[in-house]
């Protein structure tokens with residue numbers, strides 16, 4: 001039988017048109033600051049074997065039997081302290097970053113955003129980009145420092161979605177940018193601006209990164225080294241401004257030993273030794289979130305003042321600042337080279 005050209009059936013998927021997409025991805029956040037949605041989000045997040053590297057047979061009973069019955073209520077309370085009319089700060093800022101990138105990159109690309117855990121999901125937004133005709137997609141995890149628990153799990157999830165497609169898009173991924181001059185420049189400019197707007201001069205500036213179990217460092221995860229390099233490069237830019245700089249790791253979770261020194265311990269130690277004025281920045285977070293707005297700006301302040309500190313400032317993340325957006329545009333344009 002000879003082949004005959006046919007008209008496409010009505011349910012045929014759209015024929016693509018060579019478009020280029022960018023998918024900006026961050027960690028994820030609950031849909032509402034209530035125990036139910038927080039439980040759903042934590043169940044997905046903490047079941048990811050990239051995040052908790054304990055065999056499921058040992059971990060799932062602890063997660064389902066203890067953690068998911070206790071933590072959601074406490075975490076929901078924390079989320080309520082930072083929730084905005086538009087939703088969770090992490091989701092709101094990530095969406096705004098995507099909108100700003102769409103405006104800056106113009107019509108030659110379609111920019112969308114997704115969350116690794118919760119909504120909008122990576123598979124859903126990849127499909128949406130493809131439905132708009134994108135055959136080439138730049139996947140952009142918003143993590144300056146690489147780790148298995150952040151960057152790699154975003155790529156895994158996209159790969160899982162692609163694994164179910166007959167006709168896949170071409171994929172590029174944004175590399176970690178922990179030592180990129182564009183990132184270090186943006187941090188220097190933004191932190192300098194924020195520090196000069198304070199009504200006090202800090203004696204110490206903490207650079208607080210999200211923690212990880214120390215074991216991941218010994219297993220070869222570059223996260224700790226990436227954080228230390230960011231910190232060293234930034235310190236070189238901020239030296240000679242009259243304050244000391246210390247690198248710390250926040251948000252301990254579980255019983256294992258985490259990277260040290262711990263941010264909360266250093267806050268208490270500084271206050272106990274007589275430091276009166278402290279500022280804290282979180283250069284590893286591309287958007288303010290629960291961990292910066294509640295853990296640092298609220299709990300951190302309380303800890304410092306309770307122990308005798310007098311002035312405390314939690315600086316904001318790059319978020320949608322002009323320098324932050326210009327930096328993101330530089331990184332994205334570099335990876336889109338040859339595509340647009």
Ligand SMILES: C=CC1=C(C)c2cc3[nH]c(cc4nc(cc5[nH]c(cc1n2)c(C)c5CCC(=O)O)C(CCC(=O)O)=C4C)c(C)c3C=C
Nearest residue numbers: 027028029030051075090147149210212253284289290291
């Ligand atoms: C920026 C990098 C991050 C790394 C590395 C990271 C590792 C990591 N996190 C947990 C456990 C929790 N993290 C939580 C919140 C949270 N974590 C990050 C980023 C990193 N996590 C962000 C941006 C956020 C904020 C999310 C938001 O909605 O605003 C939480 C949830 C909150 C809570 O219940 O305290 C947990 C739990 C582990 C175990 C881990 C290490 C591998």
Ligand SMILES: [Fe+2]
Nearest residue numbers: 027210251291
């Ligand atoms: Fe985390």
Ligand SMILES: [Fe+2]
Nearest residue numbers: 251290291295
């Ligand atoms: Fe936390």
